[in-house]
Amino acid sequence: MNGGVVLGIAIVVALSFASAVMLRLLLSSPSIIGWVGDKGVPALRRRLRRRRMELPTSRPIEEIAHNIRRLGGGYHGGHPGRSWVKSEALRRAYDEALDEGCRALDISTDLLDLEPGTERDAERMRVEHLLATAGLVMRHRPAA
Structure with missing residues (x-):
């Protein structure tokens, strides 16, 4: 060999x-x-x-929507005797909840990057509209 x-x-x-x-x-x-x-x-x-198994990236959308409705009711409802500090804390919490909803539904926004004022208010209204268009119920419906 x-x-x-x-x-x-x-x-x-x-x-x-x-x-x-x-x-x-x-x-x-x-x-x-x-x-x-x-x-x-x-x-x-x-x-x-x-x-x-894939781990969820955020909370369930139902919890996010509940949080947005709860905070939005207080933010939009307004209370005449509420202090500026409480109103500002509620606005910040509501904006953060809206931002979380946008992240969950893959909607782009710069809501948290804007300074408080008219631009941020306009962006908040745009985000509320986009979330409602995406199917998120923004307000509690009155009982029949």
Whole structure:
């Protein structure tokens, strides 16, 4: 036979023999078996489980809509005796809820980037309109 063929066969036999010896050593070692059973297999299962299920990126849209209706009722309803601090806190909370609704429905807005004033008020009205057009119920309906 050719010398190169003999060398190739010898390498294949040596690799097979080395693999069999390593496998035998690994299987006979209680510490490795314990590690694989205690750490390796559960970690592999967790990794596979994480790949299978997608985690939600935000709260359910029903909760976001409820929050928008609740805060919007207070913001648009107005109370004559409410202090400026409470009104400002309500406006900020309502704007953040509207922004969360926009993120959930993939609507672009720069509502939170604008300074308070007429531009922000106009953007708030635009966002309310876009959310309502997307199907989000913005106001509580009166009971019949």
